[in-house]
Amino acid sequence: MSADGSGDGRGTVDRSPSPTVDVCVVGAGPAGALVANRLADRGHDVVILEAGPRFDRSDRLERMERSIRPAHGGLSVWDMGGERDAYTSTGEWFYPLNATRVKGVGGSTLHWQGVVPRLHESDFERNTRDGVGTDWPIAYEDLRPYYAEAERALGVAGASDNPFAPSREEPFPMPAFPPSYSDSLFAEACEAAGIAMHSVPNARNSEARDGRSECVGYGTCKPVCPSGAKYSADYTVEAAESKGVRVVDRVPVQRLETTDGGERVGTAVYATPDGSEHGQDARQFVLAAGGVEIPRLLLLSRSSDHPDGLANSSGAVGRYFMDHLFAGTGGRASRETRQNHVGFITSESHQFYDNDFEGAGPIKLEFLNYAGPSPVEQALSADEWGDDLLDSLRESYGRHLAMGGLVGQPPRADNRVALDPSTTDDHGNPVPRIEWSLGERTRRSLSKANELQARVFDELDADVEWTVGPDNTGPAAHHMGTTRMGTDPGESVVDARMRTHDVANLTVASSSVFPTSGAMNPTLTIAALALKAAEHLDRDL
Amino acid sequence: MELTRRDALAVLAGAGILGGGGAAALARDGFADERRDDGRDSGETSSDDTDRIVAALVTTAQAVYPSPVERTEAFVETYASTKLDRRPDWADGANEALGDLDAEARITFDSRFAALDPAEAETVLRRGGAETAEPVPDGTNAERVRYYFVNEVLYALYSSPTGGELVGIENPQGHPGGTDSYQRGPR
Numbered sequence: 001m002s003a004d005g006s007g008d009g010r011g012t013v014d015r016s017p018s019p020t021v022d023v024c025v026v027g028a029g030p031a032g033a034l035v036a037n038r039l040a041d042r043g044h045d046v047v048i049l050e051a052g053p054r055f056d057r058s059d060r061l062e063r064m065e066r067s068i069r070p071a072h073g074g075l076s077v078w079d080m081g082g083e084r085d086a087y088t089s090t091g092e093w094f095y096p097l098n099a100t101r102v103k104g105v106g107g108s109t110l111h112w113q114g115v116v117p118r119l120h121e122s123d124f125e126r127n128t129r130d131g132v133g134t135d136w137p138i139a140y141e142d143l144r145p146y147y148a149e150a151e152r153a154l155g156v157a158g159a160s161d162n163p164f165a166p167s168r169e170e171p172f173p174m175p176a177f178p179p180s181y182s183d184s185l186f187a188e189a190c191e192a193a194g195i196a197m198h199s200v201p202n203a204r205n206s207e208a209r210d211g212r213s214e215c216v217g218y219g220t221c222k223p224v225c226p227s228g229a230k231y232s233a234d235y236t237v238e239a240a241e242s243k244g245v246r247v248v249d250r251v252p253v254q255r256l257e258t259t260d261g262g263e264r265v266g267t268a269v270y271a272t273p274d275g276s277e278h279g280q281d282a283r284q285f286v287l288a289a290g291g292v293e294i295p296r297l298l299l300l301s302r303s304s305d306h307p308d309g310l311a312n313s314s315g316a317v318g319r320y321f322m323d324h325l326f327a328g329t330g331g332r333a334s335r336e337t338r339q340n341h342v343g344f345i346t347s348e349s350h351q352f353y354d355n356d357f358e359g360a361g362p363i364k365l366e367f368l369n370y371a372g373p374s375p376v377e378q379a380l381s382a383d384e385w386g387d388d389l390l391d392s393l394r395e396s397y398g399r400h401l402a403m404g405g406l407v408g409q410p411p412r413a414d415n416r417v418a419l420d421p422s423t424t425d426d427h428g429n430p431v432p433r434i435e436w437s438l439g440e441r442t443r444r445s446l447s448k449a450n451e452l453q454a455r456v457f458d459e460l461d462a463d464v465e466w467t468v469g470p471d472n473t474g475p476a477a478h479h480m481g482t483t484r485m486g487t488d489p490g491e492s493v494v495d496a497r498m499r500t501h502d503v504a505n506l507t508v509a510s511s512s513v514f515p516t517s518g519a520m521n522p523t524l525t526i527a528a529l530a531l532k533a534a535e536h537l538d539r540d541l
Numbered sequence: 542m543e544l545t546r547r548d549a550l551a552v553l554a555g556a557g558i559l560g561g562g563g564a565a566a567l568a569r570d571g572f573a574d575e576r577r578d579d580g581r582d583s584g585e586t587s588s589d590d591t592d593r594i595v596a597a598l599v600t601t602a603q604a605v606y607p608s609p610v611e612r613t614e615a616f617v618e619t620y621a622s623t624k625l626d627r628r629p630d631w632a633d634g635a636n637e638a639l640g641d642l643d644a645e646a647r648i649t650f651d652s653r654f655a656a657l658d659p660a661e662a663e664t665v666l667r668r669g670g671a672e673t674a675e676p677v678p679d680g681t682n683a684e685r686v687r688y689y690f691v692n693e694v695l696y697a698l699y700s701s702p703t704g705g706e707l708v709g710i711e712n713p714q715g716h717p718g719g720t721d722s723y724q725r726g727p728r
């Protein structure tokens with residue numbers, strides 16, 4: 001497979017800097033791609049610097065095989081790991097950082113699930129409503145038009161059947177995927193349990209769109225969609241390049257250098273695969289490298305003008321790191337459940353999202369279509385073959401059911417991304433150190449989610465075989481909070497237009513600006529914020 | 542349950558070994574014109590190594606496939622020949638692992654592995670440790686045999702619609718079987 005970053009496929013790539021551009025974007029994931037594409041629409045000269053490679057799209061089927069066959073570890077699917085991606089994890093809970101991200105053109109949307117709900121109105125005023133965390137400096141209404149644009153940009157299949165969702169101004173770009181057979185089993189139980197089910201907005205083509213296939217059901221959405229039906233940001237990068245945006249891959253930015261007494265960024269210094277360093281000058285800089293690498297880059301960019309790290313006069317850079325936590329319940333039914341035909345979900349419930357339930361929440365419930373082992377994966381790891389293996393597969397497959405769920409994590413200053421000088425990456429820079437723990441509200445939220453799931457399973461003719469809750473939960477791979485948005489420069493890193501308080505021409509487009517986490521998958525909000533940031537930048541330019 | 546070349550082509554398309562952007566559509570459509578492509582380019586002559594590997598994979602399949610599976614030869618030949626042709630790195634690894642397999646077969650039965658009957662082949666695989674070995678492409682002898690031979694034919698079978706149906710899933714993971722089956726109830 002080729003992920004050599006040769007860019008043009010000919011093995012020779014010019015990675016020297018462009019003459020001073022209007023905008024230098026750091027990171028070619030969804031936020032960087034959308035900012036660049038929008039600014040190119042407005043006629044601006046844009047360069048994207050991407051730390052990872054440009055993956056050859058023709059390799060996706062082989063990457064899918066890697067994801068199914070047990071010989072290849074999960075990180076190998078998108079070539080993550082090694083010295084480039086070294087990190088450390090401290091605190092109460094280990095944080096499996098490299099399993100939660102992809103470096104390359106397209107970023108983590110290459111391996112994401114593709115669930116794209118909007119945040120609810122309540123998420124923007126969590127402190128006012130529940131006395132938890134802080135309010136956002138913007139309201140849902142401020143983001144609403146950008147949400148609609150983001151849904152068009154990503155291509156979202158959805159339906160307006162969710163009574164708990166925030167108001168919207170237009171239909172989804174594509175019809176929702178119909179509910180699964182197992183959704184119909186859950187629907188009977190949920191009705192008895194008093195829990196409402198509704199459709200899921202998916203960034204996945206339910207019909208051919210934007211030159212990409214409809215979903216053909218490979219069943220491996222996460223970590224790789226071979227058909228291209230699932231949105232990934234490399235498609236937006238391609239669109240941006242067709243408008244003149246220059247994308248340079250395999251060039252991790254080492255530091256940002258300031259001018260004008262530290263009031264402006266002048267240069268992004270990046271390393272190339274041959275070991276040399278170059279500087280890209282620009283009028284505006286946009287950081288779009290995710291909730292871990294953005295604070296790390298700011299901390300690596302400390303100088304005499306910014307002794308605690310760039311844009312860190314508040315001390316908040318890297319702090320308030322948040323993720324969503326997974327709550328799950330699974331078991332086996334007495335009848336067939338038809339799992340693992342597809343790798344995405346078609347029903348969920350936002351019923352328990354907006355209210356504070358005795359100090360718990362927000363909670364989002366999901367009804368999985370991939371409960372239990374996939375037969376082919378089980379076969380490849382078995383210690384038997386022939387008729388014995390077939391008997392085991394038949395015994396295993398067919399009756400599993402599972403519910404998932406996400407709960408929010410309130411912002412805590414001691415959860416943070418810091419630099420670890422004891423370990424360095426392939427360029428000699430201190431690696432990110434994740435300091436992460438769970439608070440009591442998060443634990444209560446997980447327990448509450450488990451209670452709701454148990455209520456549904458009580459109504460199913462099924463035995464509960466496993467539960468994931470407060471004692472064995474894990475992160476949902478949503479890095480948030482590390483350059484939080486706010487109005488007070490003493491307590492936040494960026495303002496409501498996502499420009500840093502301290503540095504005039506530095507914008508952050510990422511879930512790192514989320515002041516609170518909500519419990520909704522964050523990428524649609526990342527996309528909406530990126531489009532909003534691009535509007536502000538266009539006016540500045 | 543009978544395996545056919547069509548099943549093999551569906552697996553090859555699903556795994557990206559056969560075809561380009563249209564592979565998914567071909568697989569979804571069930572390869573209506575089965576005679577059009579036997580997995581090899583017209584006029585291509587296989588090397589001796591390739592033939593030996595294909596024969597050993599057929600023998601492996603006959604040893605490790607469940608008894609309801611019939612006529613494995615055409616299925617495995619089509620799958621393996623095409624994969625060997627399209628993935629030279631994989632062919633090199635399989636060739637090395639075959640040396641280990643043949644050595645074990647000679648010790649036990651004084652024969653090449655591919656010439657063994659299914660029961661003998663299973664004995665050789667088991668004695669070599671492939672049944673319980675981790676599949677590792679650059680690992681020990683047992684690990685490489687598990688990866689290049691046992692898991693290769695199991696992947697081909699259980700990611701195919703025919704192999705999936707043995708278990709009860711007509712659109713197994715890795716096969717682009719469309720978005721209707723997940724909505725259907727049991728038949």
